[in-house]
Amino acid sequence: MTSMEPTPTPALDLTAKLSWRVAKNAIMSGLMLTAFLVVAVPLIAILWSVVGKGAATAFAGFPDFFTAEIPVVSRRAGPGMGPAILGTLLVTGAATLIAVPLGILGAVYLHEYGGNRKFARLVRFMSMVMTGVPSIVMGLFVYIMWTLTFGYSAFGGSLALSCLMLPVVIGSTEEMLKLVPGHLREAAYALGTTKSRTILTVVLPAALPGIVSGALLAVARAAGETAPLLFTIGAATAYNPQLFDGANNALSAQIFTNATSSFVAAQNRAWGAALTLVLLTFLITLVARVFTARLALKR
């Protein structure tokens, strides 16, 4: 008689049970948090100390620090870093103008035309080797090839920095070109578009945001390089707006010389210059990001 009654279904339990899967999830989450901290703590510590020790010097009597010339006597306290800021902009700007177009053209050759040809493989290999060359060696190279003949100039520094940026731009641009879907190229070809025109009007615009990111990374790294500049740009304390003529200066070089000085005033200036460099890099990145966002379409 009980067989007529439907057996009651056991109470539905949808709560999470303790299991190896849950434990694994917790362990992995913990590891990821640790990895995040390992990366974030040094970054925050750097920003903390740079702002903490540099802000007082950099913003005392604003904007003197950013405009005044570098004191010739380094033990004297006071501003400024103006010539070094101008120098960094000149050197990095010229290096960008050399390395970014050349790097993009190189990557377009490698990915769109070279493929797996012998010459393309050689270029790709050389570019990889170039990534591994220490920056000071690049500096020495430019010192011998350029500075010994033409003397100190901002342009010498640009040459050294562009040698450092070039493989980074080539590598990142080629990766971005690989990500452009093949069906976009096919669509352009099917409209009777030539290969070069397809690259200019479809492939490069589609890859632009990624290319800009890669170029920015290279610019930011180059702006902070010190070693190659030590041999090539000299150490001027006055403004020198000439790109090709005369000794110049750069923030990174100023940080190096002031930080290794024994005078407190000089060390303070090094912190101020470090903060300036961080702000400058941040500003450049921001401007480039806004620029690429402007190019993007509204949905």
Add this chain to the structure above:
Amino acid sequence: MKTAPATSEPAQARSKLSIKVDDPRPTPAAKAAPVVFDLEQLEIYYGSFRAVRDVTLKIRKNEITAFIGPSGCGKTTVLRSLNRMHDVTPGAHVRGKALFHGIDLYGPNVSATEVRRHIGMVFQKPNPFPKSIYDNVAFGPRVNGVKDRKQLDEIVEKSLRAAALWDEVKDRLQHSALGISGGQQQRLCIARTIAVEPEVVLMDEPCSALDPIATTRIEDLMRALTSRFTIVIVTHNMQQAARVSDRTAFFTVELDAKNDQRTGILVEYDLTSKMFANPSDERTENYLTGRFG
């Protein structure tokens, strides 16, 4: 090989076909339309692998020709050989005769770019450029040297109207083409293709990524476009072939037991009405009735 060359009278055959009662075009004259593509013993290779062989057929002007058949039978491969899209695939090459108005498509002085200006293509997946709707349609004309803004505006409007998309997008021509629906994107791709005024439009399963309503719109569009263009369509959907096409080519795949290679072959090519009512090859009949493995 049992390719049946299409020589029967289209007018007579058409009248037997009930699904085409609302065909907007006047019944073509008894004499066949001029031949656009003349393929003879066409073979297509990927490296040393022969993907398709024995393709002999004539595609006629202002008609819709459908390629049907199971997966891997080479219908897309044949379609892409018609506007030299294989040129971008390393190792792919063609043997046999492929004439376009009597000119060998693969002749020594023939430029693939010029060929594609006359023979456009719409792909399986809608592939608009990541540009605005306007720039997508204006892309082809710009490549061909049209710079005048007013003239471009006219071409864009005309093409979008022809693709039955104008009313839906006229207020957002400057918005990204990626923001419209899949069906709209596919019609945009058709508009982009016809903006360069090709003679032939090749369509590679243009509706396979679309819902039935969008599919119907594209099929209506294809019928309307035959007054200006010759259309070749690859489709997996036999009903679609029956609904829209004038002639159908049935391909199948043949397994070579010796080297375990699969090669596509053309089994039968005939008027759609004839093929769907009374196929002359047993393999076609098996496929059309669903008995094909």
